[in-house]
Amino acid sequence: xxEVTQIPAALSxxxxxxxxxxxxxxxxxxxxxxxxRQDPGKGLTSLLLIQSSQREQTSGRLNASLDKSSGRSxxxxxxxxxxxxxxxxxxxxxxxxxxxxxxxxxTTLQVKP
Amino acid sequence: xxxxxxxxxxxxxxxxKKLTVTCSQNMNHEYMSWYRQDxxxxxxxxxxxxxxxxxxxxDVPEGYKVSRKEKRNFPLxxxxxxxxxxxxxxxxxxxxxxxxxxxLFFGEGSRLTVL
Numbered sequence: 001x002x003e004v005t006q007i008p009a010a011l012s013x014x015x016x017x018x019x020x021x022x023x024x025x026x027x028x029x030x031x032x033x034x035x036x037r038q039d040p041g042k043g044l045t046s047l048l049l050i051q052s053s054q055r056e057q058t059s060g061r062l063n064a065s066l067d068k069s070s071g072r073s074x075x076x077x078x079x080x081x082x083x084x085x086x087x088x089x090x091x092x093x094x095x096x097x098x099x100x101x102x103x104x105x106x107t108t109l110q111v112k113p
Numbered sequence: 114x115x116x117x118x119x120x121x122x123x124x125x126x127x128x129x130k131k132l133t134v135t136c137s138q139n140m141n142h143e144y145m146s147w148y149r150q151d152x153x154x155x156x157x158x159x160x161x162x163x164x165x166x167x168x169x170x171x172d173v174p175e176g177y178k179v180s181r182k183e184k185r186n187f188p189l190x191x192x193x194x195x196x197x198x199x200x201x202x203x204x205x206x207x208x209x210x211x212x213x214x215x216x217l218f219f220g221e222g223s224r225l226t227v228l
Contacts, residue, residue: 032215034216042222043203043219043220043221043222044156044203044217044219045219046217046218049215049216089155089156091156099144099161099162099163100158100161100171100172101158101161101217102158103155103156103157105153105154106155
């Protein structure tokens with residue numbers, strides 16, 4: 001059974017720091033992996049989607065990498081800002097013909113001014 | 114504006130009183146799904162639909178029903194709500210990508226309290 005883990009559960013950094021969020025999954029047979037951001041009391045906003053054939057995806061200051069063999073994805077945030085404070089979740093999908101999605105529990109990030 | 118709309122956003126009800134949480138998307142997405150989010154348990158999938166008239170169970174389907182009669186709507190039905198269904202519920206939709214399901218778009222959430 002696929003399990004998705006995000007460590008640490010919480011992270012606090014000073015503004016301007018580059019940081020890495022981790023997402024681990026137990027079954028390397030995934031179809032894609034998606035990173036989301038969730039602000040308190042809000043829905044999830046998609047940040048990056050990585051297909052299993054890809055190694056990384058970039059959007060602005062965000063870069064997500066995928067290493068299927070090691071069961072790991074990282075979300076790199078460059079030059080962090082207070083506005084980046086939120087909970088970041090990753091989710092994996094096993095195959096193209098299933099609608100099942102398994103989420104990690106998230107990392108809550110606080111960027112201090 | 115492309116969006117997923119859920120209603121109601123907040124609801125307090127009593128045990129056993131049937132309720133429906135509606136979900137509608139205006140992006141012509143084929144895939145739609147429901148999740149619940151609970152402290153310490155994260156997001157768990159309740160049901161999903163790959164297309165009209167096609168639905169399947171997620172990880173926690175007990176106590177819920179869904180229907181997908183048209184592409185844009187995917188209501189979540191609680192026939193006889195119980196207090197353990199108190200939760201924050203999210204609906205999401207997605208367009209195809211690379212032969213499968215692509216980027217997920219989420220609604221704002223529906224906070225349900227069952228007394």
